[in-house]
Amino acid sequence: MNADIMLKISGLRAGINGEEILRGIDLEVRAGEVHAIMGPNGSGKSTLAHILSGRPGYEVMAGEVLFQGKDLLALEPEERACEGIFLGFQYPVEIPGVNNNYFLKAALNAIRKYRGEEELDAFDLLKIMKEKAALVELDPSLLNRAVNEGFSGGEKKRNEIFQMAVLDPKLAILDETDSGLDIDALRIVAEGINRLRRSDNAMILITHYQRLLDYIQPDYVHVLSGGRIIKSGDSSLALALEEQGYAWLDTAPGSSAKGS
Amino acid sequence: MKSSQTVAPGDLFGADLARAHDELSAPSWLTALRRAGEARFRASGLPTTAQEEWRYTSLAAIAKGGFRWSGGTGAGRDLSSVAASALPALEAGSMRLVFVDGAYAADLSTLGPESGAGVWVGSLAAALAESPPWLEQHLGRYAAPDHSALVGLNTAFADDGALLHLPPGTRLSGPLHILFVAAGACVAAHPRVLICAGERSAATVVEEYRSAAGASTHYNNAVVEMSLGTAAEITHVRLVAENEGGCHTAMVQVRQGADSRYNCHQVTTGGALVRVDTRVELAAPGAECVLRGLYALRGTMHADHHTFVDHASPECHSDERFKGVVDDAAHAVFNGRVLVRPDAQQTVATQQNPNVLLSPDACVDTKPELEIYADDVKCEHGATIGQMDPLALFYLQSRGLDQAAARTMLIRGFAAEIIDGIGVPGLGQRLHDELFGSAPQPSVVAASSGMERS
Numbered sequence: 280m281n282a283d284i285m286l287k288i289s290g291l292r293a294g295i296n297g298e299e300i301l302r303g304i305d306l307e308v309r310a311g312e313v314h315a316i317m318g319p320n321g322s323g324k325s326t327l328a329h330i331l332s333g334r335p336g337y338e339v340m341a342g343e344v345l346f347q348g349k350d351l352l353a354l355e356p357e358e359r360a361c362e363g364i365f366l367g368f369q370y371p372v373e374i375p376g377v378n379n380n381y382f383l384k385a386a387l388n389a390i391r392k393y394r395g396e397e398e399l400d401a402f403d404l405l406k407i408m409k410e411k412a413a414l415v416e417l418d419p420s421l422l423n424r425a426v427n428e429g430f431s432g433g434e435k436k437r438n439e440i441f442q443m444a445v446l447d448p449k450l451a452i453l454d455e456t457d458s459g460l461d462i463d464a465l466r467i468v469a470e471g472i473n474r475l476r477r478s479d480n481a482m483i484l485i486t487h488y489q490r491l492l493d494y495i496q497p498d499y500v501h502v503l504s505g506g507r508i509i510k511s512g513d514s515s516l517a518l519a520l521e522e523q524g525y526a527w528l529d530t531a532p533g534s535s536a537k538g539s
Numbered sequence: 540m541k542s543s544q545t546v547a548p549g550d551l552f553g554a555d556l557a558r559a560h561d562e563l564s565a566p567s568w569l570t571a572l573r574r575a576g577e578a579r580f581r582a583s584g585l586p587t588t589a590q591e592e593w594r595y596t597s598l599a600a601i602a603k604g605g606f607r608w609s610g611g612t613g614a615g616r617d618l619s620s621v622a623a624s625a626l627p628a629l630e631a632g633s634m635r636l637v638f639v640d641g642a643y644a645a646d647l648s649t650l651g652p653e654s655g656a657g658v659w660v661g662s663l664a665a666a667l668a669e670s671p672p673w674l675e676q677h678l679g680r681y682a683a684p685d686h687s688a689l690v691g692l693n694t695a696f697a698d699d700g701a702l703l704h705l706p707p708g709t710r711l712s713g714p715l716h717i718l719f720v721a722a723g724a725c726v727a728a729h730p731r732v733l734i735c736a737g738e739r740s741a742a743t744v745v746e747e748y749r750s751a752a753g754a755s756t757h758y759n760n761a762v763v764e765m766s767l768g769t770a771a772e773i774t775h776v777r778l779v780a781e782n783e784g785g786c787h788t789a790m791v792q793v794r795q796g797a798d799s800r801y802n803c804h805q806v807t808t809g810g811a812l813v814r815v816d817t818r819v820e821l822a823a824p825g826a827e828c829v830l831r832g833l834y835a836l837r838g839t840m841h842a843d844h845h846t847f848v849d850h851a852s853p854e855c856h857s858d859e860r861f862k863g864v865v866d867d868a869a870h871a872v873f874n875g876r877v878l879v880r881p882d883a884q885q886t887v888a889t890q891q892n893p894n895v896l897l898s899p900d901a902c903v904d905t906k907p908e909l910e911i912y913a914d915d916v917k918c919e920h921g922a923t924i925g926q927m928d929p930l931a932l933f934y935l936q937s938r939g940l941d942q943a944a945a946r947t948m949l950i951r952g953f954a955a956e957i958i959d960g961i962g963v964p965g966l967g968q969r970l971h972d973e974l975f976g977s978a979p980q981p982s983v984v985a986a987s988s989g990m991e992r993s
């Protein structure tokens with residue numbers, strides 16, 4: 280096996296309630312790479328992201344996913360997080376009564392503990408929170424609110440990137456992090472993401488728009504349609520899609536189904 | 540009858556009632572009150588599930604428990620099992636009245652400088668010795684002996700308890716902690732609390748029920764009566780944390796004067812069988828009550844909270860929110876009745892009862908009852924029963940928290956709204972610690988709603 284490959288998805292077929300949504304996905308992501316996944320509404324992009332991060336309720340019908348050589352699909356969601364997977368949710372979840380700051384500190388220490396690292400004390404945690412909040416220009420008052428509760432759409436997305444910055448994952452899967460952001464916020468979030476890019480981590484950006492890719496140049500662009508990757512290319516593919524839409528591609532049946 | 544299964548109404552506690560006749564001395568007005576209470580109890584015995592109000596809550600455990608009254612306040616108590624240092628406390632310097640198996644324990648109590656300066660704080664037994672004029676006027680007036688069988692039973696043994704009398708314009712500088720400790724074996728105690736808040740007076744009272752280490756089964760049958768004068772403000776925290784063998788019934792009866800404010804926070808976390816009735820009478824215009832509750836039940840606990848808010852006057856507000864977290868095979872009952880009488884125009888009343896079930900065997904029966912006879916009113920209510928939100932759980936796990944930690948965090952978040960809202964320094968943290976272990980969580984800035992998703 281190629282040691283450079285961080286994530287290897289082979290022949291993944293998966294769905295929900297017996298209905299197949301992903302119809303055979305193959306994808307390899309190496310350290311240092313940024314992959315963009317585009318595709319029509321309802322094509323299975325979020326489903327793929329959720330399956331990779333372990334959301335319960337999906338059935339895997341065939342195929343396998345290796346993450347750093349480990350069978351990813353056999354791990355609990357928290358084990359995947361501890362191994363270095365991070366999902367930036369398309370729709371971040373509101374959690375009443377749970378302090379944002381407290382939650383994230385607990386998560387960070389849980390991950391450190393899993394990795395055999397020493398848990399951080401209150402002082403170091405505070406330092407990291409402050410530093411990362413500044414990186415994504417997150418309003419510090421959001422730290423003492425309940426997780427995502429009453430956050431504006433843009434604040435929720437920024438909070439996702441803030442969490443990513445704090446947890447420092449190996450593979451970040453960002454599901455439409457750019458939607459709902461105003462022009463300034465998009466730039467700030469994109470710059471934040473760029474600053475988190477390193478040769479030893481990787482990202483999968485799920486997006487509908489070229490504008491995010493103006494800031495973050497992807498190494499590969501994939502088009503997911505009808506549960507299959509129907510085309511892959513370099514960053515010029517995204518530009519072509521922007522101009523011509525998906526119609527010029529040979530889209531699979533069902534790919535025009537509208538998502539929410 | 541030889542059967543241990545049935546106790547004829549007249550027999551239950553009969554020997555103790557007879558003993559009370561012999562052993563309790565009192566001014567004649569109190570003796571009359573006790574006799575009236577005894578008659579009320581003997582007339583019907585314990586309530587049964589045949590009564591609509593008691594449909595979901597059987598008191599068989601009390602009928603069959605063999606609980607015995609441990610005698611009047613003069614009977615003496617073995618306090619050896621009760622270590623002062625092990626008792627829960629509020630902030631240093633707080634006034635604390637401690638009762639062990641119903642009788643005032645002066646050695647375990649701390650009285651502040653307030654007592655004597657017009658404000659009267661202390662035990663009923665001490666008040667009876669002094670016999671201030673307000674005592675006869677108020678005791679047994681709001682929760683009258685014939686109010687119900689259980690109030691009758693409590694009154695029949697009325698001998699000790701906690702008293703707070705606030706003359707007009709006075710306020711307690713800090714919270715008053717009233718702690719009822721169960722220490723003996725199979726003891727029945729009848730705690731009584733009387734709070735008379737004069738015009739513009741204010742106080743915070745924390746009424747708490749605990750079992751001493753090693754205490755076995757016991758029964759507390761409490762009565763709390765309270766009157767709030769014009770523009771008085773009382774914050775009443777009521778913590779029921781009996782041990783696994785503890786049975787607890789209580790009647791909280793509050794009468795509110797004009798523009799008064801009653802803030803009630805009830806937290807029920809322990810006891811085999813708990814039934815709390817809270818009845819608030821908004822008796823004059825402009826009165827406002829805020830009722831907050833949390834019941835966190837596990838094992839085979841059964842807790843039943845009945846509330847009755849009586850809008851008897853115009854322009855009164857009531858705002859009620861009881862939250863439930865029910866685990867294992869526990870059973871929670873909530874019944875919230877709101878009555879808006881015909882001339883109670885411009886009433887604003889809200890009532891909410893969100894519940895979270897944590898196990899397939901856990902059970903909640905919830906019932907709002909709104910009776911509205913006025914037309915210019917704003918009333919809303921809602922009760923929900925849900926499971927823990929799987930998406931919220933996944934969100935937390937996807938950040939690295941294991942399932943147990945994520946669950947605890949969600950439950951804690953759900954309960955935080957009530958616990959953090961209590962506002963007595965240090966108490967919220969103590970309750971968090973007791974319920975969820977010692978990791979502290981700063982409270983969130985925005986008030987939260989519910990954990991369940993509909």
Ligand SMILES: Nc1ncnc2c1ncn2[C@@H]1O[C@H](COP(=O)(O)OP(=O)(O)OP(=O)(O)O)[C@@H](O)[C@H]1O
Pocket residue numbers: 295300318319320321322323324325326327369536537538539
């Ligand atoms: N829990 C579910 N139950 C039934 N169908 C589902 C469920 N989750 C997803 N689907 C279906 O699977 C398909 C793929 O959904 P998914 O959310 O992955 O699309 P997407 O590519 O992320 O779309 P969008 O661009 O709108 O976010 C859709 O047709 C959707 O309705």
Ligand SMILES: [Mg+2]
Pocket residue numbers: 324325326369454455538
């Ligand atoms: Mg999606």
